[in-house]
Amino acid sequence: MPGLRIEGLCISxxxxxxxxxxxxHVAPGAxxxxxxxxxxxxxxxxxxxxxxxxRPARVRAGRILxxxxxxxxxxxxxxxxxxxxxxxxIFQSPRAALNPVLRVGHQVERVLRRKGRRGDLRQRCVELLxxxxxxxxxxxxxxxxxxxxxxxxxxxxxxxGIASEPRILIADEPTTALDVTVQADILDLLDDLRAxxxxxxxxISHDMSVVAERCESISVxxxxxxVEAGTTRAVIDSPRHPFTAELVRDLTHPPGTGHEAGG
Amino acid sequence: MGxxxxxxxxxxxxxxxxxxxxxxxxxxxxxxFLAAVVVIVAIAGHIAPPHNPLAINPGHALEPPGPGHWFxxxxxxxxxxSRVLAGTGTDVVIGLVVAALAFAVxxxxxLVPGYLGGWIDDIxxxxxxxxxxxxxxxxxxxxxxxxxxTVGNVIIAVTIAYVPYIVRLTRGSVLTARGSxxxxxxxxxxxxxxRVMTLHVLPNAAGPSMVQATLMAGWAILDxxxxxxxxxxxQPPSPELGVQVAQGASYITSGQWWxxxxxxxxxxxxxxxxxxxxxYADDKLRGQGG
Numbered sequence: 001m002p003g004l005r006i007e008g009l010c011i012s013x014x015x016x017x018x019x020x021x022x023x024x025h026v027a028p029g030a031x032x033x034x035x036x037x038x039x040x041x042x043x044x045x046x047x048x049x050x051x052x053x054x055r056p057a058r059v060r061a062g063r064i065l066x067x068x069x070x071x072x073x074x075x076x077x078x079x080x081x082x083x084x085x086x087x088x089x090i091f092q093s094p095r096a097a098l099n100p101v102l103r104v105g106h107q108v109e110r111v112l113r114r115k116g117r118r119g120d121l122r123q124r125c126v127e128l129l130x131x132x133x134x135x136x137x138x139x140x141x142x143x144x145x146x147x148x149x150x151x152x153x154x155x156x157x158x159x160x161g162i163a164s165e166p167r168i169l170i171a172d173e174p175t176t177a178l179d180v181t182v183q184a185d186i187l188d189l190l191d192d193l194r195a196x197x198x199x200x201x202x203x204i205s206h207d208m209s210v211v212a213e214r215c216e217s218i219s220v221x222x223x224x225x226x227v228e229a230g231t232t233r234a235v236i237d238s239p240r241h242p243f244t245a246e247l248v249r250d251l252t253h254p255p256g257t258g259h260e261a262g263g
Numbered sequence: 264m265g266x267x268x269x270x271x272x273x274x275x276x277x278x279x280x281x282x283x284x285x286x287x288x289x290x291x292x293x294x295x296f297l298a299a300v301v302v303i304v305a306i307a308g309h310i311a312p313p314h315n316p317l318a319i320n321p322g323h324a325l326e327p328p329g330p331g332h333w334f335x336x337x338x339x340x341x342x343x344x345s346r347v348l349a350g351t352g353t354d355v356v357i358g359l360v361v362a363a364l365a366f367a368v369x370x371x372x373x374l375v376p377g378y379l380g381g382w383i384d385d386i387x388x389x390x391x392x393x394x395x396x397x398x399x400x401x402x403x404x405x406x407x408x409x410x411x412x413t414v415g416n417v418i419i420a421v422t423i424a425y426v427p428y429i430v431r432l433t434r435g436s437v438l439t440a441r442g443s444x445x446x447x448x449x450x451x452x453x454x455x456x457x458r459v460m461t462l463h464v465l466p467n468a469a470g471p472s473m474v475q476a477t478l479m480a481g482w483a484i485l486d487x488x489x490x491x492x493x494x495x496x497x498q499p500p501s502p503e504l505g506v507q508v509a510q511g512a513s514y515i516t517s518g519q520w521w522x523x524x525x526x527x528x529x530x531x532x533x534x535x536x537x538x539x540x541x542x543y544a545d546d547k548l549r550g551q552g553g
Contacts, residue, residue: 050451084453097448101466110462111452160452 369429
């Protein structure tokens, strides 16, 4: 089974299950959406796929398979090997996710070097920065994160994410910290990269409109469990769970009138 | 997405930047000036001392400061000025070596337990606690007495007493950096643990311990000259400021103040230089706001 498949994932902190029996599938080249309020376990699910759960949290049960092979706990070595080239992830706060003391070009080059590329690292890095839509990429490569805007930082992060040519890219709230016009640009960019490279994408957002607009399938998470899953059309047109119905109802309102899905 | 015009002084010529920096931070001006004086003095004493700092001349013992001997001569007729120059060099070099060693060892010993946690963290931090439970000077004194007082051993003794402070500080900053988004981000795109530690955590966690190490260079000068004053540090006849203060101490009451006072003032200036520089580094670090 190609792509990323999560089966019956349970994550617990102490004795409490914070993520319960989550099933997800991201096919190569497809975009799967994961929607839900803050604290619903979306990010933990994503981090578990990378073997990067923060310390007290652990995978209690379930499997996470990448292209048919099991990637996650208890086999930490395997997860570490798959990180980057198999699954990569980009985060919510673009500026905080870049190392403040290194030039952004250097950070992208580091990922390229890890991939085993030699030689024209600099050129390849500039190419990548151009691919993600930075104008004057050769100049931008020499800047530090604090010298870039939030949108530019997010583009650099995306460049780092795709530099290792992952088969699956997890985007955790990639546009939440950005203003609306930049949001659309970034999401267009992600769509475009997905189409070009054939990587699968898991788009995580508290914002149903973002997920509904970009994804072919949607899973809705609430309090650690998936309450509804299906194709975007099915979920939007006929939501079965009241929580989903609420999120979808908010969608039909114009923006700014009681949009309460977020956190 | 154009590249923004970068503010904060990039592009201005270096001299203008230095001047505005000096105006903003008086501690840089004071520390820089003193450090320059101290370094020039030390170099001058090494390459062209007016007299051989070790040459004994009993016929001219305890001469007061004058045209031939600017700082006078000591009880063996040696030129105090030349000895202060040479002694400053000795102490500054030892101070810098101690600070560099303490920083290097302390950073490594704070980075690993801070990042990995668990039993290695417990062990390293308990050892640091034990070492820190002794006053640093007393600890350095005991170590120097036990292992014997060569220059190398004095450096080791003082470094051991200082390392735990750097370990503590580094570990604290490492704990902060470890939980940052850029560390998670680097790991999420495949960075290995050693790489994350050295490339992402350490450079972002080294600030406070660099400030501490700058101040330590000053303390080390004080401690080394103190050890030498007590006879547990650098041994006479080597030119070293603490040794000279000790040798002149018995003559102060009989009026030959110059034997002790000039090396004493040199110690003060050298320590002040590093303190001011440390203050500047501290201001600079805080000013950045993370």
